[in-house]
Amino acid sequence: NAGVTQTPKFQVLKTGQSMTLQCAQDMNHEYMSWYRQDPGMGLRLIHYSVGAGITDQGEVPNGYNVSRSTTEDFPLRLLSAAPSQTSVYFCASRFGRQGHYEQYFGPGTRLTVT
């Protein structure tokens, strides 16, 4: 199992550009999520999905879109990048909704918006 994979590892965007951060898992997990990590703030939930075709907003969803067409993939789209979106992005997956399930994290994508 590759676990949770993310591409790219690093990305530099200009303000206003759009891009998609890719996330995939091969563990047949129903629950997937995106977090962003900023200095002094820990990780904050952007969007999550409880299964194919079902997505919902986390605590910091503005400026991001997601979709879940398959169990395996959960891409995060930045429609018009802003410097405030400079961050490290982590994708995560876990087997189910309940809190006791371990969350598996991808290696992260470091995004810089200039």
Place this chain on the structure above:
Amino acid sequence: AQKVTQAQTEISVVEKEDVTLDCVYETRDTTYYLFWYKQPPSGELVFLIRRNSFDEQNEISGRYSWNFQKSTSSFNFTITASQVVDSAVYFCALSEWDDYKLSFGAGTTVTVRA
């Protein structure tokens, strides 16, 4: 609403010293789960421990130990005889029983000097 507070932003110790990381949490649920993650300089998130709210026994794993006290809503983490490889950011996190969200503290940066 759930909340995790890690009051220590940075801790610097000399090798072989013990270091304790504080974590205080808030939740209205009676069933919840507490986690510690390590983020080394390479950037990935490494799962260290999960503890459920009904198990207040302290846990020891090698040089790592955890002290869970429901009476003070704390889940502290101690590294005994620290080593340079322990240098990392450590996150405490909380997940309620029937909730998708994993709430993170802001993290504590531990630097172990040789």
